[in-house]
Amino acid sequence: MTxxxxxxxxxxxxxxxxxxxxxxxxxxxxxIDLAKKGGAHAAKFxxxxxxxxxxxxxxAYWDTSKEPTESQFELFKKFDSFGPKDxxxxxxxxxxxxxxxxxxxxDLEAVDFLNxxxxxxKVASADITNFPLLRKVAASRKPIxxxxxxxxxxxxxxxxxxxxxxxxxxx
Numbered sequence: 001m002t003x004x005x006x007x008x009x010x011x012x013x014x015x016x017x018x019x020x021x022x023x024x025x026x027x028x029x030x031x032i033d034l035a036k037k038g039g040a041h042a043a044k045f046x047x048x049x050x051x052x053x054x055x056x057x058x059x060a061y062w063d064t065s066k067e068p069t070e071s072q073f074e075l076f077k078k079f080d081s082f083g084p085k086d087x088x089x090x091x092x093x094x095x096x097x098x099x100x101x102x103x104x105x106x107d108l109e110a111v112d113f114l115n116x117x118x119x120x121x122k123v124a125s126a127d128i129t130n131f132p133l134l135r136k137v138a139a140s141r142k143p144i145x146x147x148x149x150x151x152x153x154x155x156x157x158x159x160x161x162x163x164x165x166x167x168x169x170x171x
Contacts, residue, residue: 019079125149
């Protein structure tokens with residue numbers, strides 16, 4: 001199931017910035033600079049909109065004494081302020097400083113606007129059974145990093161099968 005990627009090296013270090021920029025382009029660029037300084041090959045963000053990934057009444061699954069937000073929707077909403085233009089700016093900045101730009105798409109629209117900005121696509125483990133997303137990612141014909149998290153072997157096999165059936169050749 002695993003192949004050597006064509007991204008240029010056997011070891012590929014990804015700095016997980018995620019949403020730790022708190023909605024600030026300035027902070028996101030500082031984190032990119034730190035990733036580059038630390039020797040990472042890529043700086044990775046997360047591209048989602050709360051209303052596409054959580055129901056408004058979805059309860060918290062975390063320790064609310066440390067993070068007081070009471071619903072998944074409200075927590076995700078805190079960090080979904082970036083749009084396509086912001087990611088274009090961050091991708092251009094990554095190119096300027098000499099580090100790959102990556103952002104995990106969490107919906108079909110995100111796959112579309114991120115596709116031209118990155119040379120590979122990382123799929124979140126939470127989306128390993130999201131076949132519409134997997135099909136869209138596979139159609140990009142780009143290398144794919146498939147996170148497996150707490151997935152079962154059967155879920156991993158099904159995801160790899162779906163990806164390959166829809167055109168992925170480098171997973």
